[in-house]
Amino acid sequence: MHELESMEHEFYLFDRGEPRLRRIREAITEADSRNLPEWQFRFRYDYLEESIFCGDRYYAMIIFPEMLSLYEKHESLHQNARTAHDMLICFKWIVEAAPEFPQISRKEIDSYFRLFKKMLIEQGKSLSIYYMKHCLFYMKVDEAIAAADFYRFLEEPLDDVSDGKALYYDQQVMYYLSIDEEEKALESAKLIFAGKLRSNALPQATYHDFIRYYLEREQYPHAVHYAFLTERRVVCDPYYLDIIGTLLTLYSQTKIPDGVKLFSMHYELYLTSKNPLMKMLFAIGAYHLFRAMDKEKHHVILEQLKVARDALVFQNSPERIAEHFYQEADSAVQKFDTRNGTDYYARMLHLLDDKFQS
Amino acid sequence: MFEPQKKIHLIKNMEHGSARLEATAKAIQEADEENQHYWRLYFRYEYIIESTMHGDNFKGLLCFPEYLRIFDEHPEYEDDMYQDMMWAFKWLVGYLDDYYQISLEEVRHYFEEFRKRSEKYGFSLRTYYMKQASFWLETDREKTDVAYANFQQYPRSKNSDCEACELNVSMRVHLLRGDEQKALELIQPVLRHEKKCAEIPHVTYAYLAEYYFLHNNPAEAMYYANLCQNLIQGRPEFLREAGKLLEIYSVLDVNQGWKLLKYSAELFMQCRNPKMKMLFASGAWRMMQSLSGQLEFVQSPLLGVLPVAPSGDGWSVQELQEFFYEIAHDIAEKLDNRNGIPCYVPAMESTLPEYDTETTLEKINKSVRGIVRKSQTTIAVFLNRKISLEELEQRIQKAEILYSSRKENICYASVRTAESVLDLALSADVSAPPLENAPVQGMEQEQIQTLLESPCCCVLGTELSGTPQKTYYSILKFLNALFPEMNGIVNLTALKAYPAEWVRFAGTYENAVSAHDLYSVYLSGSEESGEVYGTTVGLCAFGLRELEFIGADTENFGHFAGILDKISAGCLEKNHLPDENQRISRCRNEETEEEFEIKWKNPETALKDVAPDSIAVSAEREMPSGILNLHTIPEIEKIELPLSQNDRSRRIRLAEETLALFQNALKKPFVKAFVRLAVSLGEAHDWETEPLWAEVAPDGSLLLMETSDDAPELQKGNPIETEISEDTIYDWRIQPAEADGMILPEDAYLLEEEHT
Secondary structure, three states: OHHHHHHHHHHHHOOOOHHHHHHHHHHHHHHHHHOOHHHHHHHHHHHHHHHHHHOOOHHHHHHHHHHHHHHHHOHHHHHOHHHHHHHHHHHHHHHHHHHHOOOOOHHHHHHHHHHHHHHHHHOOOOOHHHHHHHHHHHOOOOHHHHHHHHHHHHHOOOOOOOOOHHHHHHHHHHHHHHOOOHHHHHHHHHHHHOOOOOEOOEOHHHHHHHHHHHHHOOOHHHHHHHHHHHHHHHOOOHHHHHHHHHHHHHHHHHOHHHHHHHHHHHHHHHHHOOOHHHHHHHHHHHHHHHHHHHHHOOHHHHOOOOOHHHHHHHOOOHHHHHHHHHHHHHHHHHHHHHHHOOOHHHHHHOOOHHHHHO | OOOHHHHHHHHHOOOOOHHHHHHHHHHHHHHHHOOOHHHHHHHHHHHHHHHHHOOOOHHHHHHHHHHHHHHHHOHHHHHHHHHHHHHHHHHHHHOHHHOOOOOHHHHHHHHHHHHHHHHHOOOOOHHHHHHHHHHHOOOOHHHHHHHHHHHHHOOOOOOOOOHHHHHHHHHHHHHHOOOHHHHHHHHHHHHOOOOOOOOOOHHHHHHHHHHHHHOOOHHHHHHHHHHHHHHHOOOHHHHHHHHHHHHHHHHHOHHHHHHHHHHHHHHHHHOOOHHHHHHHHHHHHHHHHHHHOOOOEEOOHHHHHOOOOOEOOEEEHHHHHHHHHHHHHHHHHHHHHHHOOOOHHHHHHOOOOOOOHHHHHHHHHHOOOOEOOOOOEEEEEEEOOOOOHHHHHHHHHHOOOOEEEEEOOEEEEEEEOOOOEEEEEEEOOOOOOOOOOOOOEOOOHHHHHHHHOOOEEEEEEEOOOOOHHHHHHHHHHHHHHHOOOOOEEEEOOOOEEEEHHHHHHHOOOOOOOOHHHOOEEEEEEOOOOOEEEEEEEOHHHHOEOEEEEEEEEOOOHHHHHHHHHHHHHHHHHHOOOOOOOOOOEEEEEOOOOEEEEEOEEOHHHHHHHHOOOOHHHHOOOOOOEEEEEHHHOOOHHHEEOOOOHHHHHHHHHHHHHOHHHHHHHHOOOEEEEEEEEEEEOOHHHOOOEEEEEEEEOOOOOEEEOOOOOOOOOOOOOOEEOOOOOOOOEEEEEEEEOOOOOOEOHHHHHHHOOOOO
């Protein structure tokens, strides 16, 4: 037992991301071999947390079913207030992460949500976090369900499973923008923008909501304003590859050289990421950027790209690169939209079609 | 095409009440027509919530059986919706006793079904037993005791009522058993505002008021009745509580009761919940009985909703009495028949206790409660020319009011405010009040003299209700509409005078009125003893005890007055003064890190013990007051009183609202100008912001005036690029070229065109 405890203390000596994940994996193997449910659960929690916050959430999706089955198998884990609470926290992360993987079906996502809700009810927790995450997913799937969720989310009190005030307001911003209520979104964002509320992902995630909103409405100066505030906070972080994708789309219309620089900085991350949603959003942005470059004949800048390993594929042609990312994005878009039963991402992919045709 | 999301947005953005209920009913109809079962269930649940939480629950009751049937027919939605269904079911069993139309057999069936489903979904039976205890509480002591004992055995679960509601039921059970001490002990978290919900403490206050009224403690009854009325007036879901208060007022305060009755008449007519209707009608009948000894007729357009025809003199008190009696008695009989136990009819036939109202009032003033009966607020408006009563009446009719009437030399008007309704009485061309020697704050004596020389003065009298600042803003808004040509006003209750420009400003900007505008602090001293005594004037208008301090002398009275001022402002913002010996304010000595609590004491006892020869002992007290013995606090110069968060937010909002006036003033010559802005701390600090003061240079650039603890590299005098906007502003100050001193957002009217 003492050894396992020391192992846990050592996690923090390893760099975040892959190195730490590898170390935790070893600890899991050790706990499994000793058949100690509490430690098996605890290390898996550490692993899942690391994957969620310092990775691409891929490993979180792999470890979660193991965790759930452990939790269901061992009554002692239910009885322990800490593990019961940890289970809810993991569920909270997973119901948000699961939709990022198109191989997870709607049915499975819905069943995760149901189980999460049931568990919250059983532990006497507020359903605020359930409605928030459900709304987040259904905003891309079914507007009516999202609307019903959103108001329930507002009506339920926050508690120790909830994401906290900052994300509470960010969710409002995201939702109001999705229904074109800019004024309400700005009102909800006020405390975040003033720096009075913050979290790991804020204010950058809130700025991102506004960038997308203005981008879709071709209000580029507004979008650029928020992009300026966002870029420094998200560069070179695998957690924000989706935001980088949005910035690439924006820069394709406002400042191609900056877009190329940003692309170049993140291409490696894109290649190594195992998160399909993030990869797809990055690919959409890259497609927009290179389509715009092709249109504007920006051949010279292309040579500065650090994409040597793919030079043969791209052959220094923006058109070919655009084509490559289109194929990548389109294939992912089809998977996501088929799973979700909508054309949400297809619309995102074809957002600038008019501009490229003119 | 049925678009549920549009319906949801429409409904959720509507005010609560009948219109929202109607819109939800339409959504149900469309979902039914489209056979969309998920939405059939969703909108029905919304309908039940609305009817229960913001209405008389009648429509929710009618809707529930169908809701349950659809739920059972569609097990595919069970996982998603069982939680909703069980909440709706819980509400239903909670109001079964209100409807005599539901037989006892049906009641048993519903309870049994609720129990089964609670078990099926893994909910504790705590709620089931709590609702059973509530059902029998007024009629069957034995069944109540059994259910209550079972309720305590089970743990709380997700379907439980909130803790405040549970405590309320426990309190009622113990009051029923006559164990007042235990009941009060249990309900402390509610009385201390630590536990509350949408209906607690409202109903708790009503039960306590009723208990004390029936148990020979009229002062306590009035105290809780006052607290309750502030929360429930005008809200349909609290009509039963209004009925309880009417019964109390019929003995202890007929005027108050009459006001509550007429403003609730419309809600009463709309109510379809029999028990609520019965309790209100019973209280109204008692009220009319009391009035019948004094009056033959009553007048109020608000009674027009009742199916009792008025004669030329108004509504006959006798007829109203009969009208309410018949309704109350009829329903009481039906409820008793349903329950098989005589309860409500005997209650109606019982004689209410008799109390001497004068003695009760005296007791309230001397009690240990912070909340007292509100006193009248009087405001004098000074005009340039005389206006007749007829002209005043015409002006009132043109203003946005609910109704107006005129009797002898007084015009009456009712004005709807954001929170409730204000009754105003106005008289025209009254002689100016003798203010020459009165200590009036807010204006220079010279200006007051000019004001008093105005040829006409109108006087407005009212009893304030709602949040103090908001209510005062509504009054000023009304006065602006009524007397656009005024010279100024004097609040004769708080003894404060203001010029017309301020009245226009404060009646336009919702956040301009500060707590300090609603009362004054006065000092008097004795040369002989060097003792200085201070008191507030004006808190009583808001139902708060006036506060006095003792313990000051000629050296430190300014600081004592400051403490009193801050405490009073804090109490007014909360619209609450704690009871005797409870903490009003916490102070801290920064150097020793010692903390002190400030409490008040009843003058009767405090002064005799602490300072028998003080000038405060001999001061005449027209209003109930509380004594703060400040000289018990050592090292007073180092004490920092906590700042009020409410006032801080108000000042930020006012700074935002008046930003245009400030920016306009910046375009003209100015001596000095400062702004407090959300300044970005830079990349090294993840672009976080912090509110910091900066000086505005004549060319409009901003120079930092303070440093940040988080970002010491930001030096005083550094230029900053933050734009002054509504999003970034926290506060501002400016001294225009020709002004004598700094102008703050509170005085922003001084920056308006006519001033500058």
